[in-house]
Amino acid sequence: FLPQVKVVFDRLKMPYFVTRGNHDMVSRETWKQTWGMETNHIFEKGNTGFILLDNSNEKGEYVCPDLAWFEEKLKAFANKKSVFIFMHISSRKWTKYGIDCPEVNDLIDKMPNVKAVFHGHDHDEDNMKASEEKVNHFWDGHFAGSWGTAYKGYRIVESNEFGSFNTYQYNPTEQKEINNFALTMPQDPAYPKNRN
Incomplete structure (x- = not known):
């Protein structure tokens, strides 16, 4: 099924990147052959x-x-203003189907430029949770499968040159934004000046 999915994704008018999920069940070699990336x-x-x-x-x-x-890779990006991480399954046991990867979480939490982590997998989650170190983790519900949130949608992330970003779920059937969340960085002119 992956080659058929790639045909559809190749119609997008923008670059795209994919992560392997637990239902893909293909070897690394097949993944690379299909998508052209590890x-x-x-x-x-x-x-x-x-x-x-x-x-x-x-x-x-x-x-x-x-x-x-x-x-x-985190060290290679240490001088970047912002780093975004994507992994299908949550590395924290926050959800019924998350896994516990404390060493991975420690690395994420120690990097001040990690702005957000994005997950799929949990079809009934389309929200945000923050670690004690204030790293935001977002879920995107689902756009496939027959279980989970009442709608099939996807998450949109908009970022600017100051490192600020806005993210929300989008329900294409109802053409509606869901659970909008914004993070405004102090160097952004839009940052509230009276904030303590």
């Missing part, structure tokens, strides 16, 4: 780094991401 990969746009982590395997089991690879 199951773990990075890219950057301007002063923003993006890290896409694989936390499933060929059998569909939930696994913690490759810690050494992840740490290396």
